[in-house]
Amino acid sequence: MAKPELKHSATQARLAGLTLPAGGWSEPARRDALSRLIAMGLPQRRDEYWKYTRPDALVDPATPFAAVLTSDEIPLFDHVDRLQIVFVDGVFDADASDDLALQGVVIERLAETAKSEIHWAKAVYGTLEARGQKPVERPFAAMNTAFATDGVVIHVTGKPSKPINLIYRHRSESSDAILHHVIRVDTGAEATILENGPAAARFNKCTEIDVADGGVLHHVRAQGRDHERRAVTHMFARLGEESVFKSFTLTVNGMLTRNECVIELTGDNAVTHVAGACVGDGDFHHDDTVFITHDAVNCESRQVFKKVLRNGATGVFQGKILVQPGAQKTDGYQISQSLLLDEDSQFLAKPELEIYADDVACSHGSTSGAIDEDAMFYLRSRGVPESTATDLLTLAFLAESVDEIENKALADDILARLQGWLARRR
Amino acid sequence: MLEIKNLHVKLEEEEKQILKGVDLMIEAGKVHAIMGPNGSGKSTLSYVLSGRGGYEVTEGSATMEGVDLLELEPEERAAAGLFLAFQYPVEIPGVGNMTFLRTAVNAQRKARGQEEMSAAEFLKVVRERAKSLKIDADMLKRPVNVGFSGGEKKRNEILQMAMLEPKMCILDETDSGLDVDAMKLVADGVNALRDIGRGFLVITHYQRLLDHIQPDVVHIMADGRIVKSGGPELALEVEHNGYADILSEVA
Numbered sequence: 315m316a317k318p319e320l321k322h323s324a325t326q327a328r329l330a331g332l333t334l335p336a337g338g339w340s341e342p343a344r345r346d347a348l349s350r351l352i353a354m355g356l357p358q359r360r361d362e363y364w365k366y367t368r369p370d371a372l373v374d375p376a377t378p379f380a381a382v383l384t385s386d387e388i389p390l391f392d393h394v395d396r397l398q399i400v401f402v403d404g405v406f407d408a409d410a411s412d413d414l415a416l417q418g419v420v421i422e423r424l425a426e427t428a429k430s431e432i433h434w435a436k437a438v439y440g441t442l443e444a445r446g447q448k449p450v451e452r453p454f455a456a457m458n459t460a461f462a463t464d465g466v467v468i469h470v471t472g473k474p475s476k477p478i479n480l481i482y483r484h485r486s487e488s489s490d491a492i493l494h495h496v497i498r499v500d501t502g503a504e505a506t507i508l509e510n511g512p513a514a515a516r517f518n519k520c521t522e523i524d525v526a527d528g529g530v531l532h533h534v535r536a537q538g539r540d541h542e543r544r545a546v547t548h549m550f551a552r553l554g555e556e557s558v559f560k561s562f563t564l565t566v567n568g569m570l571t572r573n574e575c576v577i578e579l580t581g582d583n584a585v586t587h588v589a590g591a592c593v594g595d596g597d598f599h600h601d602d603t604v605f606i607t608h609d610a611v612n613c614e615s616r617q618v619f620k621k622v623l624r625n626g627a628t629g630v631f632q633g634k635i636l637v638q639p640g641a642q643k644t645d646g647y648q649i650s651q652s653l654l655l656d657e658d659s660q661f662l663a664k665p666e667l668e669i670y671a672d673d674v675a676c677s678h679g680s681t682s683g684a685i686d687e688d689a690m691f692y693l694r695s696r697g698v699p700e701s702t703a704t705d706l707l708t709l710a711f712l713a714e715s716v717d718e719i720e721n722k723a724l725a726d727d728i729l730a731r732l733q734g735w736l737a738r739r740r
Numbered sequence: 741m742l743e744i745k746n747l748h749v750k751l752e753e754e755e756k757q758i759l760k761g762v763d764l765m766i767e768a769g770k771v772h773a774i775m776g777p778n779g780s781g782k783s784t785l786s787y788v789l790s791g792r793g794g795y796e797v798t799e800g801s802a803t804m805e806g807v808d809l810l811e812l813e814p815e816e817r818a819a820a821g822l823f824l825a826f827q828y829p830v831e832i833p834g835v836g837n838m839t840f841l842r843t844a845v846n847a848q849r850k851a852r853g854q855e856e857m858s859a860a861e862f863l864k865v866v867r868e869r870a871k872s873l874k875i876d877a878d879m880l881k882r883p884v885n886v887g888f889s890g891g892e893k894k895r896n897e898i899l900q901m902a903m904l905e906p907k908m909c910i911l912d913e914t915d916s917g918l919d920v921d922a923m924k925l926v927a928d929g930v931n932a933l934r935d936i937g938r939g940f941l942v943i944t945h946y947q948r949l950l951d952h953i954q955p956d957v958v959h960i961m962a963d964g965r966i967v968k969s970g971g972p973e974l975a976l977e978v979e980h981n982g983y984a985d986i987l988s989e990v991a
Contacts, residue, residue, distance in 0.1 A: 690790035710834025
């Protein structure tokens with residue numbers, strides 16, 4: 315452990331430039347989060363949960379410089395009929411966004427709605443995040459709850475006809491954005507949330523997701539191709555009876571990306587799948603930290619994470635399945651795999667199972683390997699150049715996690731993008 | 741077409757000499773067969789010619805139409821017209837058979853400065869050639885060789901050969917693991933590709949494949965050398981008397 319006083323002063327220095335938004339329904343939650351944050355302190359290198367990922371760039375009071383990526387690429391999901399909500403450097407852009415009205419869902423801007431005293435989101439905002447602080451502390455999430463300046467609150471009441479796409483745009487080399495979204499899916503309601511785009515020079519995002527009995531939420535996200543991204547994101551999801559939450563994240567490049575996913579299965583027969591595909595190059599560092607708690611009977615959880623690392627990139631996976639007493643018939647599965655394209659790259663995996671029920675099926679596996687030489691020779695012997703063969707085999711490796719996306723059109727979009735990114739290299 | 745002179749090959753990682761002076765000349769339009777006991781170096785010869793890693797050529801040469809094969813990368817050898825039908829075709833999960841075929845065909849065309857085949861044209865040709873090898877649409881869609889039976893894998897090799905239209909084809913124990921019907925299907929596929937401008941080197945343990953793919957010349961390989969060459973009757977001799985007689989004869 316770091317010396318408490320050092321940790322305290324580093325935390326104070328980081329918070330010095332931030333102001334706690336006052337008033338409205340969210341103020342009590344923000345104050346509570348701030349006091350929890352001060353008690354915990356922001357993470358330091360020696361903290362066990364940050365053993366493989368240095369949090370320094372996220373704690374530093376100064377925002378690290380991040381070049382704005384110029385790209386001629388067609389935006390992801392461009393051909394998908396969707397409702398677009400645009401944030402530029404963490405600020406909602408009404409002009410660039412669609413009309414937020416859509417049947418089956420009520421979407422409001424957090425900064426707007428927070429002016430009132432009473433709102434449904436009050437029951438969720440900071441609540442799921444606070445629950446997710448046990449048994450492991452997640453100080454950046456508490457910081458987010460306290461200081462988030464913008465975001466959306468999405469209430470899914472029916473089955474909206476199209477996905478809701480949160481689009482992030484990065485325009486300033488020193489933007490430091492803190493966004494907080496709240497999503498509530500009512501009983502029997504169903505929606506798809508898409509997220510993509512470089513968000514800011516430094517980005518802290520927290521999403522709280524409350525899925526009621528029988529609700530269904532699909533989530534597909536793409537992070538990249540901004541090379542100097544420093545991002546920490548959290549998803550806190552609570553799942554009711556027979557509800558479904560499936561999330562997929564594609565991550566490309568980024569100096570530091572830590573994606574934490576905390577899911578609580580609180581109702582019987584709930585299902586959650588979280589998957590990730592990641593391509594890292596050079597000084598890239600990517601960390602998936604997942605914590606799934608089974609606290610009901612006959613629930614299913616599935617984690618499928620694949621990382622391709624080259625030129626000295628680092629990939630981290632910390633995944634835990636906690637099965638609480640009484641959570642019988644749990645079906646938990648976890649796989650994390652890396653494809654290391656050279657000897658300088660590394661994959662650090664920490665799979666964990668903690669089980670307090672006796673009638674469960676839980677499995678986990680983790681592998682690291684190079685490109686299969688036999689497959690490589692086979693392809694080359696047919697005239698496929700080495701670089702093309704590497705891309706083909708890399709894509710094939712990642713495809714297993716992309717397959718976790720149920721919607722075929724979205725999966726194809728992600729695969730096509732991945733193909734383009736691989737061909738482009740950096 | 742293919743000219744191998746005094747080829748000596750050892751394993752890269754250990755001091756083990758495998759080929760000890762192979763001489764072989766295959767003319768365009770001809771089918772040569774190499775037979776020989778286990779461990780004689782037959783498969784090594786096919787790997788060295790196609791450019792697999794792990795081997796070191798210590799002496800000798802291998803040229804195809806005058807081009808030094810040993811200087812080329814595997815993909816360059818393929819683009820120059822060399823094809824190896826694998827004894828154990830490799831399974832590649834996640835890569836569709838059709839994608840694989842099209843990538844290979846177009847990569848070779850590109851390397852030769854030809855225009856790439858359009859998707860429609862490719863589909864038409866591949867369907868036609870797959871049909872004669874009894875390869876259905878499902879096999880074309882599935883990942884390369886994954887879940888294929890032994891016969892399906894070998895048919896898939898011949899389909900690749902048919903699509904890539906190489907000048908020099910090496911078939912490494914293409915008959916292994918095949919029942920009689922499957923062997924006939926594969927042999928028919930090979931025979932359909934026999935052409936005045938194309939050379940074949942058929943490596944096999946058994947004479948029976950040569951009933952279906954009739955060779956012009958048969959070579960017997962033992963201990964890293966070709967010890968005897970002759971007409972198709974040499975294969976029959978092996979079938980009847982085994983290798984022992986021939987080997988003692990040349991020793």
